[in-house]
Amino acid sequence: MSDEPWPKPGDPAPGFSLPDATGAVHSLADFAGRYLVLYFYPKDATSGCTTEALEFSNLLPRFADLGAAVVGVSRDKPASHAKFIEKNDLKVLLLSDPELVAHNAYGVWRMKKACGKECLGTVRSTFLIDPAGVVGQAWPKVAKAAGHAADVLTALAARTKG
Template sequence: MADWIEEGTQAPAFTLATDSGEKIKLSDFRGSPIVLYFYPKDDTPGCTKEACAFRDRKADWTQLGVTVFGISPDSVESHAKFRDKYDLNFPLLVDTDHKIAEKYGAWREKNMYGKKSMGIQRSTFLIDAAGKVAKVWKRVSVDGHDAKVLEALQGLQ
């Protein structure tokens, strides 16, 4: 289990499939800030609330020149259904083997009702235009999280 990636370090590179099946590389977005948020599972209550909050701030992200990506271990098909059901306006990335979550430190041991398992720890990484991690939110609480991310982004400007 990797440690959390530190603020100020280079964001780990990746190439992943999106909810539409196309492959994207993190490096393709160099030159503008990125919000990369890890979430456990498509179409579950907390994950839906978080995705819809990011969706509803589209005008803010556009104004700041930011690209938002959601990332989870779900499949392209699952992401596409989730995207369509909630009219999500940003790409969802497929990390079925959780290798990228591990690189960022978002793949962690979880303890639910005394049962330990490995899974995604809800977390968000703000990556600046130079590809460095500018801010890390660990163990994210969904309520108001989008506003905290927006505030941090405005601080980058």
């Protein structure tokens, strides 16, 4: 048994029901039958999170061509997401998880170092969920936001070939 809190490849993806920037609720079941890239990020409008959201947005047509939806999740409230989306012309769906329900289910709310101190927070993480609702690949500690979306796209393309 691993003490790592996040779901591993082969595990069923934990369910969620979270609101988007408009308040509409989206659940894991809404994505059944196609791939889902579910990425967790610390905070709207910060440099790394903006880079990541822009890269996923720019690659969204390529993800769609491979049958995948891309969804970002943070603790920010829907109104914050709405501003973040509008300011950056984001195309990805952003969901709000202020109660940390999905964060805890996916093991992304944990101790991390920030400014030389250890504190609880969102560890940038991504999960590639297959059409059957099973975790196909996990990036539980994304070290660098820049280039991560392209790495996920490469992994998805490898899975959909053949």
